[in-house]
Amino acid sequence: MAADPIEHGAHVMTVCNACRYCEQFCPVFPAMEQRLVFEKVDLTYLANLCHNCGECLYACQYAPPHEFGIDVPRTLATIRHLSYDDYAWPRWLASAIRQNGASSAIAMAGLFAAVMIGAALVADPGVLSQSHDAHFYRVVPHGVLVALFGGVGLAVAMALLVACARCWRELGYPSVSAGATGLALRDAMTLRHLHSSGTDCVAGEEQRSAWRRWLHHGTFYGFLLCFASTTVAALYHARGFEAPYGYASAPVVLGTIGGAGLLIGPAGLWALRRRRDPALADQDRAGQDEAFIALLFITSLTGLLLLVLRESAFMGTLLLVHLGAVLALFVTLPYGKFVHGFYRTLALLKYHAESAERAK
Numbered sequence: 001m002a003a004d005p006i007e008h009g010a011h012v013m014t015v016c017n018a019c020r021y022c023e024q025f026c027p028v029f030p031a032m033e034q035r036l037v038f039e040k041v042d043l044t045y046l047a048n049l050c051h052n053c054g055e056c057l058y059a060c061q062y063a064p065p066h067e068f069g070i071d072v073p074r075t076l077a078t079i080r081h082l083s084y085d086d087y088a089w090p091r092w093l094a095s096a097i098r099q100n101g102a103s104s105a106i107a108m109a110g111l112f113a114a115v116m117i118g119a120a121l122v123a124d125p126g127v128l129s130q131s132h133d134a135h136f137y138r139v140v141p142h143g144v145l146v147a148l149f150g151g152v153g154l155a156v157a158m159a160l161l162v163a164c165a166r167c168w169r170e171l172g173y174p175s176v177s178a179g180a181t182g183l184a185l186r187d188a189m190t191l192r193h194l195h196s197s198g199t200d201c202v203a204g205e206e207q208r209s210a211w212r213r214w215l216h217h218g219t220f221y222g223f224l225l226c227f228a229s230t231t232v233a234a235l236y237h238a239r240g241f242e243a244p245y246g247y248a249s250a251p252v253v254l255g256t257i258g259g260a261g262l263l264i265g266p267a268g269l270w271a272l273r274r275r276r277d278p279a280l281a282d283q284d285r286a287g288q289d290e291a292f293i294a295l296l297f298i299t300s301l302t303g304l305l306l307l308v309l310r311e312s313a314f315m316g317t318l319l320l321v322h323l324g325a326v327l328a329l330f331v332t333l334p335y336g337k338f339v340h341g342f343y344r345t346l347a348l349l350k351y352h353a354e355s356a357e358r359a360k
Helices: 005-019 028-032 040-049 055-059 072-087 091-098 102-123 142-170 178-190 211-238 250-275 283-308 315-335 337-359
Strands: 202-204
Touching: 005 028, 005 040, 005 072, 028 040, 028 337, 040 072, 040 142, 040 337, 055 072, 055 202, 072 091, 072 142, 072 283, 072 337, 091 283, 091 315, 102 283, 102 315, 142 315, 142 337, 178 337, 202 250, 211 250, 211 283, 250 283, 283 315, 283 337, 315 337
Parallel strands: none
Antiparallel strands: none
């Protein structure tokens, strides 16, 4: 890779635009063909359209070791990571989180858990040695949970809102029709371009598998189901139905299914990353992506353990460890891999708006 990723990206896209062999693979290439020059804003748009299926690398006659050095997946991955910093708010926090990998993310979760355990023991020295019959609020009062996670949640939502506004502004505030919106949401929600031209993601030359696509589905929908579980539980509480909820209740069923997806998905993706061709990814920022995967896995694992052992004497400690992992996950959400889902959806909106305009 060249010292300047934007300069190198412009070189790569210029060669691709002259060749166009890969134009049928994914939206990146039709969108590329609408441009004659490639400024940073264009490259960032194309980078966030890319789902890193990897097919174009092995189809390219100019890929390394050719002197042109065309590696579209890695080039766009590098530029995509730069957009995480450019759009982030506040940017200094993005920089601080970027410099630390999975081990630091796990340490952050441990630190938050240790602080919570210390605070709980100060408030009630015997609180963690008792069985509370699955009543979480006897360990951490409901008001404390709402104040802590409500405040952090609002800060995270604000950071994501500002980041998406910055992305949308750089995309040029495209005029989007209802039809284009529907197509963009379809592509985003189905992860449609995790396979190109009807084939699955590649892990290396002539190595294709559906696993990466399905594991992304498990992670994506597992996260949505866990969010739905928390939302339903909040509605139950507002209507006077307080926890603990039965194993057949909506919050528990949604959380269990979602937790299983968030356990299997991240674990599988972590394993696949170890076997995938390094030429398909930005290795300099691998730790940032792995931190997100690790926190998802730890949050899910501790959550499922908490469900199984919620009536035991371990419940209090497990609850605080789980809350520490959730808090670390929340704090890092706007500054890593998670935001790609938002930026890619916005890029898809622009892509389908442009496609509709060309079809007129």
